[in-house]
Amino acid sequence: EPKPYTVVTVFAGRADRIPVLAGYLRILLDQGKVDQIHFWDFSETVEDRRASKLEAAKLGALFMEPSAQTNRSRFASYYDFYAESFLPPERVDPDRVVIVKADDDVVFVDTDRFQDFISTAANRTDMFLVHANIVNSGVASFYQQQHGAIRNLSLEYPAADGRPGQAPLLSTGTILGNLEKAVALHRQFLDHPEAFRWEGKCIAFHHPDAKRFWWQGRFSINFMAARLPVWSTVWDFARQATGDGHGAMSDEVMLTEVATKAGLKECMVPFFNVAHLSFESQRSMDGVVLPWYRTLLADRVHLNGTKRNEGKEQK
Numbered sequence: 377e378p379k380p381y382t383v384v385t386v387f388a389g390r391a392d393r394i395p396v397l398a399g400y401l402r403i404l405l406d407q408g409k410v411d412q413i414h415f416w417d418f419s420e421t422v423e424d425r426r427a428s429k430l431e432a433a434k435l436g437a438l439f440m441e442p443s444a445q446t447n448r449s450r451f452a453s454y455y456d457f458y459a460e461s462f463l464p465p466e467r468v469d470p471d472r473v474v475i476v477k478a479d480d481d482v483v484f485v486d487t488d489r490f491q492d493f494i495s496t497a498a499n500r501t502d503m504f505l506v507h508a509n510i511v512n513s514g515v516a517s518f519y520q521q522q523h524g525a526i527r528n529l530s531l532e533y534p535a536a537d538g539r540p541g542q543a544p545l546l547s548t549g550t551i552l553g554n555l556e557k558a559v560a561l562h563r564q565f566l567d568h569p570e571a572f573r574w575e576g577k578c579i580a581f582h583h584p585d586a587k588r589f590w591w592q593g594r595f596s597i598n599f600m601a602a603r604l605p606v607w608s609t610v611w612d613f614a615r616q617a618t619g620d621g622h623g624a625m626s627d628e629v630m631l632t633e634v635a636t637k638a639g640l641k642e643c644m645v646p647f648f649n650v651a652h653l654s655f656e657s658q659r660s661m662d663g664v665v666l667p668w669y670r671t672l673l674a675d676r677v678h679l680n681g682t683k684r685n686e687g688k689e690q691k
Contacts, residue, residue, distance in 0.1 A: 377472075377499075380494050380497075381473045382409065382412075382473075382494050383410075383411060383462075383473065384404070384410050384413050384414070384478060385413075385414045385416060385454070385458070385475060385476065386401075386437075386478050386480060387416055387418050387454075387477070387478070387480055388415040388416060388432070388480050389417065389419035389420065389424050390419070390481065391423050391424045391426075392666065393481050393653055394431050394480045395427070395431055396484075396666075396670060397481075397482050397485070398431040399673045399677060400482075400485035400487060400676075401413055401437075402434075403680060404485070404487055405435065407487065409490055412437075412438070414437060415431070415437050415438070415439050416442055416454050417429075417439060417440065418450065418451070440454075449618065449627050451614070451627050452614065452615060455607070455615065456615070458475050458604070459607045459611030471604070472498060473603065473604035474497045474498050474601050474604070475601065475607060476494075476600070476601045477601070478598070478599050479598045481652060481653040482599055482652055483652075483666065484650060484651035484669055484672060486573065486650065489573070489647055489648040490648065493601065493648040496578055500578060502641060503642060504602065504609065504610075504635055504641060504642055505600050505601070505602050505610075505631065505642045506578060506601050506642070506643055506644075507596075507599065507600045507642065507643070508599040508600070508645065508648050508649065508650045509572065509645060509646050509648055510596060511561065511650070512561060512651060513596040514533075514534035515541050515581050515594075515595050516581075517531050518531055518533045523571075523574055524571070525568070526561060527564065529557050529561065531549065531551060531557065533584055534550050535583055539589075539593060540591070541581075541583070541593035541632065541633065552658065555658060555660065558654070558661060559661050559665060562651070562661075562665050562668065565651060566668055566669075569649065572649050573646060575646070576647065578645050578646075579643055579644045579646055580641060581642070581644050591633075591637040592636035592641070593633055593636065594628065595628075595632040597627070597631060597632065599652070600631075610631065613630040613631050613635050614627045614630055616630050616634070617630045651669065653665060
């Protein structure tokens with residue numbers, strides 16, 4: 377099988393965090409694991425736009441400007457583009473193209489296992505979407521806790537109003553409703569990152585009460601992948617999104633909750649971690665947590681540079 381052709385697409389828009397994700401994308405580019413990077417400009421201020429444009433330029437990434445689509449989610453033109461307009465290079469088999477969608481508040485990427493994630497997305501043709509094992513994600517956290525990675529936080533599987541994966545924001549049993557637990561979760565990951573990933577097949581996530589919740593339900597789409605031929609179906613669901621705020625039928629609701637209720641399957645790879653900085657209800661912890669991830673990236677870049685220099689000396 378030829379190596380998948382990988383396009384990483386970023387929902388870019390916040391100046392304080394985009395350099396961290398860009399640092400990991402630089403490592404992936406240097407390792408030859410990514411073929412194209414597209415930054416989609418969802419910034420709301422001039423400063424944020426400038427920062428996103430700068431990081432895109434450093435990476436040689438395309439800077440994409442979404443067009444407004446009436447009565448739709450502001451992300452509609454993004455999904456439309458990969459379903460209707462994107463063409464891979466002529467030499468590339470479209471069936472072997474994997475499109476990754478990453479949010480700009482992904483502040484850690486396991487670059488060592490990224491290729492395994494892409495291979496899973498390319499080869500699991502029975503899956504609609506394949507998700508990373510996300511640190512700070514309601515459903516993923518439940519599985520990390522079950523595996524023994526998360527200790528003493530007693531996290532519940534998020535469910536609200538009979539909907540699995542739907543986080544009840546006021547519940548102190550979820551990371552979305554309990555800032556203290558969310559900060560502790562990040563700290564536990566940074567102290568023992570190896571505990572958060574484990575070998576195994578892609579997990580078709582489900583609420584523990586499968587009789588009551590027979591469909592898969594909602595899953596955070598902070599870092600997901602789908603094969604190019606699937607994007608027409610991705611767009612079929614995403615185009616029905618009515619907005620992005622609380623209570624709206626967002627792209628995330630359509631692509632996970634509604635799509636799996638319609639019979640499509642999704643899974644989460646246990647062996648590949650990314651870290652997601654914060655949900656809207658957790659923003660007040662950004663000032664504490666973001667510097668931790670900046671330090672981690674700086675250490676990683678230093679280590680990579682040392683390894684490269686050692687390789688040159690040996691030659």
